[in-house]
Amino acid sequence: MHIDLTGKTALVTGSTAGIGFAIAKGLAASGAEVVVNGRAQGRVDDAVARLKQAVSGAKLRGVVGDVAQVDGGDAIVTAVPEVDILVNNAGIFEPKDFFDIPDEDWSRFFEVNVMSGVRMARAYMQGMLKRNWGRIIFISSESGLNIPTEMIHYGMTKTAQLAVSRGLAKLTRGTGVTVNAVLPGPTMSEGVETFVKDLARQNGQSEEEAAAAFVKQHRPASLLQRFASVDEIANMVVYVASQQASATNGAALRAEGGIVDTIA
Structure with a gap:
């Protein structure tokens, strides 16, 4: 299978490191013009430079903006008004005993892990529907199904992402736009x-x-x-972003190594 994303523009939030960086690399290697996002100019510039070294001829640009903040999201959309592929990857995690998690942490995790993707989808999805092609991919987690006792607040946000993803997919009925979630494990x-x-x-x-x-x-x-390696997760995301995945919509796609012990 040859995945060719030439002519497509992809925004990967939180892509200066980790899974997001690997996704950006995979999309760039498939021909997409990739928008690298992070909160600090130095980290964004460094990520773009590393991607140029890793992918010969990559089409890249960097955009600074904190997607957990309204102003940060607005700055990204102003700089990049339209995208064909949106990967809502930005997220945080922290093991912490439930009884030690204050209200502020619950709110912060929800803003970063859930509302960031809500804001980006709200900004870009209507354009995709008008053009009758687009991909929105939420990077959720197996923790959204198997809530980890060591970080219940994180698990809650990953479940919420699945709800948002499935709900948005229903808005694409009969179009060339798909909305899916990918569930990495550790x-x-x-x-x-x-x-x-x-x-x-x-x-x-x-x-x-x-x-x-x-x-x-x-x-x-x-x-x-x-x-798993970050590249193993990125491979799934690149496939879901492709034309070849056109019949996959509203799905929660597992890349978690078989941790979830159910068939459906």
């Missing part, structure tokens, strides 16, 4: 690498031992029995 992004290093230090383990122990303890149903 993935070795930069943020997770830091988390694993902290675990290793706390428990006197190697990083490999800490990662394996985390999966065994917190994701025992995993069939993969390891953390």
